Amino acid sequence: xxxxxxxxxxxxxxxxxxxxxxxxxxxxxxxxxxxxxxxxxxxxxxxxxxxxxxxxxxxxxxxxxxxxxxxxxxxxxxxxxxxxxxxxxxxxxxxxxxxxxxxxxxxxxxxxxxxxxxxxxxxxxxxxxxxxxxxxxxxxxxxxxxxxxxxxxxxxxxxxxxxxxxxxxxxxxxxxxxxxxxxxxxxxxxxxxxxxxxxxxxxxxxxxxxxxxxxxxxxxxxxxxxxxxxxxxxxxxxxxxxxxxxxxxxxxxxxxxxxxxxxxxxxxxxxxxxxxxxxxxxxxxxxxxxxxxxxxxxxxxxxxxxxxxxxxxxxxxxxxxxxxxxxxxxxxxxxxxxxxxxxxxxxxxxxxxxxxxxxxxxxxxxxxxxxxxxxxxxxxxxxxxxxxxxxxxxxxxxxxxxxxxxxxxxxxxxxxxxxxxx
Amino acid sequence: xxxxxxxxxxxxxxxxxxxxxxxxxxxxxxxxxxxxxxxxxxxxxxxxxxxxxxxxxxxxxxxxxxxxxxxxxxxxxxxxxxxxxxxxxxxxxxxxxxxxxxxxxxxxxxxxxxxxx
Numbered sequence: 001x002x003x004x005x006x007x008x009x010x011x012x013x014x015x016x017x018x019x020x021x022x023x024x025x026x027x028x029x030x031x032x033x034x035x036x037x038x039x040x041x042x043x044x045x046x047x048x049x050x051x052x053x054x055x056x057x058x059x060x061x062x063x064x065x066x067x068x069x070x071x072x073x074x075x076x077x078x079x080x081x082x083x084x085x086x087x088x089x090x091x092x093x094x095x096x097x098x099x100x101x102x103x104x105x106x107x108x109x110x111x112x113x114x115x116x117x118x119x120x121x122x123x124x125x126x127x128x129x130x131x132x133x134x135x136x137x138x139x140x141x142x143x144x145x146x147x148x149x150x151x152x153x154x155x156x157x158x159x160x161x162x163x164x165x166x167x168x169x170x171x172x173x174x175x176x177x178x179x180x181x182x183x184x185x186x187x188x189x190x191x192x193x194x195x196x197x198x199x200x201x202x203x204x205x206x207x208x209x210x211x212x213x214x215x216x217x218x219x220x221x222x223x224x225x226x227x228x229x230x231x232x233x234x235x236x237x238x239x240x241x242x243x244x245x246x247x248x249x250x251x252x253x254x255x256x257x258x259x260x261x262x263x264x265x266x267x268x269x270x271x272x273x274x275x276x277x278x279x280x281x282x283x284x285x286x287x288x289x290x291x292x293x294x295x296x297x298x299x300x301x302x303x304x305x306x307x308x309x310x311x312x313x314x315x316x317x318x319x320x321x322x323x324x325x326x327x328x329x330x331x332x333x334x335x336x337x338x339x340x341x342x343x344x345x346x347x348x349x350x351x352x353x354x355x356x357x358x359x360x361x362x363x364x365x366x367x368x369x370x371x372x373x374x375x376x377x378x379x380x381x382x383x384x385x386x387x388x389x390x391x392x393x394x395x396x397x398x399x400x401x402x403x404x405x406x407x408x409x410x411x412x413x414x415x416x417x418x419x420x421x422x
Numbered sequence: 423x424x425x426x427x428x429x430x431x432x433x434x435x436x437x438x439x440x441x442x443x444x445x446x447x448x449x450x451x452x453x454x455x456x457x458x459x460x461x462x463x464x465x466x467x468x469x470x471x472x473x474x475x476x477x478x479x480x481x482x483x484x485x486x487x488x489x490x491x492x493x494x495x496x497x498x499x500x501x502x503x504x505x506x507x508x509x510x511x512x513x514x515x516x517x518x519x520x521x522x523x524x525x526x527x528x529x530x531x532x533x534x535x536x537x538x539x
Contacts, residue, residue, distance in 0.1 A: 047487035047535060048474045061474055061489055061535040064517055147476060150485040175475060175503055195430040199471065202428060203496070387454075388434045 005029035005322045006315075007095055007109035009086050009263065012041020014115035014295025016069035017308040021315035022113075023076045027322065031107070032073070032080035033097055039073065039080055040066035041117055042140070043304065045147045048168055050195075054305035065304060089267040091288050111290045111318040114264055114278065115311060118296040120165070121256040130217025133224075139165040139254040146172055154250025158226050159183040160214050162190040162197070164302070166254025171200035173252075180206045181246050186213045188233045189366050191256075191392045193302065213238065214251070223249055257300045267291055275299040275343040281332060282346050282357045284314040285321070289328075292318050299345050299360070302394050306360070327352070333404075338375070338416025340364050340389070349413060353404060359397045361415055363389040370419030376403050377410025389417060427465050431457035438462045469496040475503055477521060478510040479538065486511055486538055488521055491531040501526045514539050 006022050008015045011034030019032050046062030084099040095107040120138040137153055145151040155178050159166045162185040170180045188211045201208050215238050216227035230242035259277040270279045270287035278286040278293040286293050294314035295307045320326040332348040344361040367389040374382045381403035429436045436458050441448040447466055453459045470493035476485035502525050511521050515538045522532035
């Protein structure tokens with residue numbers, strides 16, 4: 001059994017940023033375990049630009065952004081083991097991993113940072129009828145084919161769901177010579193960023209069909225076409241008589257991301273039903289002492305810049321924990337999701353909070369001319385105005401320690417939206 | 423001529439309508455802040471985009487990811503992609519290395535965005 005001070009699971013943007021910041025804080029016994037052949041995670045296949053505006057004040061492509069962190073990891077001499085799959089974590093922080101090179105290995109960690117990221121919701125979760133023909137991929141799988149393997153998944157494409165990866169793939173497939181017939185979205189609004197809708201769909205005259213869904217899939221060996229119907233925006237049920245058939249050989253799914261928390265559960269960490277990630281406090285520490293969580297495995301982010309920022313914090317705190325400098329604090333206030341708010345992170349804030357922290361959440365719907373309020377107990381401590389809130393864009397709020405003094409008897413903190421839903 | 427665009431400045435996505443005379447803007451309506459006004463002026467006169475693409479590499483099926491060194495005119499995107507697809511590069515390639523100079527006769531270069539040993 002090998003002893004490691006800080007064991008980081010996952011070598012994507014979260015794991016890399018955590019490793020770099022832990023090293024810069026003083027940690028010297030760090031190890032990154034990565035399942036794939038190379039470090040960099042999903043950024044390796046995100047060859048479009050737009051990464052790094054917050055972190056580096058310039059727009060980079062995914063591989064360039066990842067390389068900045070990989071270069072640091074190499075410069076600092078932080079060890080990483082790729083091609084290594086972690087298969088178990090115990091609550092007392094013994095980690096079991098398998099790899100071709102070393103076989104079965106056990107690590108005893110003083111602290112663990114969970115940075116496994118997320119995966120895409122698959123076809124099976126949609127309950128769409130039809131044969132299991134080829135030609136149906138998640139958008140990210142198609143992205144891996146085109147951008148990393150140099151393979152083309154198909155020529156006539158329909159995209160179901162308007163998440164950012166789907167939008168990005170609409171443009172990529174167009175660039176590579178395919179015809180993208182439509183992007184079909186169940187909800188009356190897109191889950192993607194406005195910029196991506198304009199620059200990936202509008203620029204190439206690809207129609208975005210809001211309040212529509214795929215109701216049937218034709219083709220037995222290979223996909224032959226899909227039937228798209230309009231849905232009632234309230235019930236989300238297809239409206240009979242609105243069906244339209246699109247002849248296509250490829251259907252890409254961009255219907256949501258799920259944090260990959262099997263290992264987290266094994267470690268006995270409490271999972272939040274709102275984020276499908278671990279419950280954490282303001283130090284990003286989970287319910288198990290010394291286990292931290294950050295990045296998309298904690299909650300799905302829009303921007304990698306915020307993943308890096310969050311993970312850097314986890315790295316520093318993991319080091320503080322190893323040094324015995326992270327105050328053990330059992331007295332916390334629960335953060336409650338109020339009206340219009342879902343998945344606020346962190347879920348717990350210490351009553352002895354002494355520096356400002358960030359609360360992040362996703363709005364439950366589209367709200368115009370809205371106010372986001374933070375209540376400590378039943379006293380409103382802060383508010384922030386926003387012209388528009390949409391589920392596609394994560395909201396970040398600053399929480400100052402002074403807020404807690406406004407109501408010393410408070411038993412909870414509520415984050416809520418004040419607005420008319422549009 | 424009337425042109426309609428969607429602002430990308432924020433999630434509001436204001437629909438901006440402009441009256442144009444060729445490349446000249448006569449009037450702009452529909453924006454709700456200065457970001458929108460500025461975006462519309464640029465987008466309506468000379469719209470530009472960063473282009474990212476894939477390039478063939480000798481001796482492997484794995485492509486090299488590349489980008490334009492600066493935004494190019496929107497109307498030249500597909501010519502630019504065509505020119506990139508006509509080239510094959512030799513390894514090793516490093517991030518920032520110029521792989522095509524003056525793409526489509528513009529001052530813009532195509533540069534590598536991936537380390538390939």
